[in-house]
Amino acid sequence: MCREVWSAIASPTLETPVLTRLAAALRSDTTAGFLLLGAAFTALVWANSPWSGSYHAIAQADLGLTVAKWASDGLLAIFFFVAGLELKRELVMGDLRDPRKATLPVAAAVGGMIVPAVLYTVINLVGGGDGLRGWAIPTATDIAFALAVLAVVGRSLPPGLRLFLLTLAVVDDLLAIAVIAIFYTSSLHVVALLLSLLPIAVFGFLTQRGVRAWWALLPLAAAAWALMHESGVHATVAGVLLAFTVPVREPAAAERFEHVWRPISSGVAVPVFAFFAAGVTVGGDFGAALLDPVTVGIVVGLVAGKTVGITGATWLVQRFTRAELPAGVSWLDLLGLSVLGGIGFTVSLLIGELAFGAAPEPKVGVLLGSLIAALGATALLRTRDRHHRNSQDARGAVD
Template sequence: MSAPHNRRSIFLGRMSLPERNFIADALRAETVGGVLLLVAAVVALLWANILGDSYESVRGFHLGIGSIGLDLSLQHWAADGLLAVFFFVAGIELKRELVAGDLREPKKAALPVVAALCGMAMPALVYFVVNTVGGGSMDGWAVPTATDIAFALAVLAVIGTSLPSALRAFLLTLAVVDDLFAILIIAVFFTSQLNFLALGFAVAGLAVFYLLLRKGVRGWYIYVPLALVIWGLMYNSGIHATIAGVAMGLMLRCHRRDGEEQSPGEHIEHLVRPVSAGLAVPLFALFSAGVSISGSALHDVFTKPETLGVVLGLVVGKALGIFGGTWCAARFTRAELNPDLRWPDLFAVASLAGIGFTVSLLIGELAFTDDPLLTDEIKAAVLTGSLIAAVLSGILLKIRNAKYKKLCEDEDRDEDQDGIPDVYELGNPEYHLRMAKLLEAKAAEHRRLAEVASGANAGDDGPA
């Protein structure tokens, strides 16, 4: 018999009920937002290709106050302003994962963190190899490294594929870690000039934000104006303004105290997520995804090294990186895959992570700011790569959809109708007592119906 400490842990096993419920709520909101994101992207493409001049005029329209350095086009307001809301939610998600989710335990965190790192390193490597061979620019190496969880979930919703909660949770945790490293890439590699005075004031504003939170000060009328000031200072500092959103999200308390149904971070995330998923990200897509699609443009996507590197990075690099990293980490940590799942299931999810829409578009704009034509070609490559990844992963997931559907039904079954899925009560004596009474009641009902049917048949055989 093996010693207890040699026992292998289960990878992608059943989560705790509170964690399962939280993730289900979060993914539900992301799915709705993803569908809106998909619609916005389609509208942007149609608008740009049918009424291209009006599209360019609208997204190039400037608003703001030039004297404080905030006279921006609508496209830049969406990329620098609205996406700060998206990254604020990402910061809260990361904080919650670190204090209450899978990332709080190093052993559990190892697999998604390694998967995310490999899932970012491999696309960058693919891009590097393609552009080394083809003689292209290395500036776009970070474009295919990001995963768009909302778009990925929208694909699942559109193709009608069930996905067990363990795989959904893995995809969400993967995306959270992915967002963290994307933020670091933006902060480190896309900051050219720094205004130290503005940066100093932004840091001071964040310190005030943190102290107010720790003192328990409440009131949106305090935090919203302060957040806007911090965002404006961060924008003027030369660091991408979305970093301010992440920093503020990470400062919120996301662990529950005695008597709390929700932590402050969870409560604020619940309020802000619909704004992020339903408004901020779709508007960013509307003003960023509009690129001209023609035969020559599609030809360029597959012939230019920069664009081909992005497509292959998303489609090939993401799938191989996440799958290979996870498999190696599982072998190293002696983790066994959930017996209800197979490694091809993980490969399908890894392929789904190749949808890199939102953050990839943002990094594409930052990487080729001085070359508008190449920027549009990179965006076309992001759209093409994301579409190919969506189709391939959709096919792979559909193959196993019958199995996934059964697993989801087993996870959600609640025979005693007490609001708790039966799989979470199998060791509870009260549950077995309730089930015994329920089965007894059903048996009694069946006997009564049989007696009624028997009496009816006897009547039919009577005096006619």
């Protein structure tokens, strides 16, 4: 009896048929991508309408932090919590646990970060100015957007291609988190940082003991976030550390957390962040921003750097090791995926904000580069999808 009561307290449920269907829809890669795109498009339209003043007034409204700051520092911590859960599961039980399967996508992720950073740095060195601090902006691949495009245009593509992209994006997120924590921490308050580890440790202890009650875990998560924010380290890092304490080998532990929080991440946290991050006013200084070395470096880094970095690193590792492409995946398929990796929306916008504040150049560069990458990848992957579909039809006819 005591065990049953404890289970009810530790793992309560609050579900209705409507919420269940809504949450299921929000777990879809396609839905998440369209919500992200819709939020960014709405922000662009509003910020360039006669009512643009109201958009900026809402974004800068002071609630302890500005609303826009709450979106990037607060809500985005939920996104990093979900990404952290996925990353830990891949490291402990997934493809990242097997070096033979992980070698190529991990190399692709590293190459897809190094080459864009180098291209951006070269362009800003030649162009002068103080844009070098934004070197990490074009290094990130947006999981939600990239998987959404692949889900829409690649229905007949080999399943291994999606797994390759997912593994690449997970490693990319891990490296991006490290970059944010190391290179974009302006000042460090050691006492607050050490204190933040206490609620994280208690959170981990409770989850290891099977506690799932929101009233027990959310206050600890909020305390960890607040202390991390006070320490000077970007507060979203708290989301990753909290996720890493959740057990993944225990049946339905990490899966349950991800099941609950992914709809909130894809349906609320990421779209709201995109809404306040993407509101660039076209006109006035837009032309100057478009030609700024920061903008050019981001666009070149996302479009050319990601393509060359992902494809080149994969080819080099495959050439000099025994690693092989996933079954059914050709180099043309990988080229399309490499272009798709240039969609660097959520984390790129975040790094741009950390590096340059509210300056328009990072936003223009990320939006333009991601748009070009999305359109180019769509064209390439549609062609490959048609090829694979025709091949499947031909094999079916022969059978």
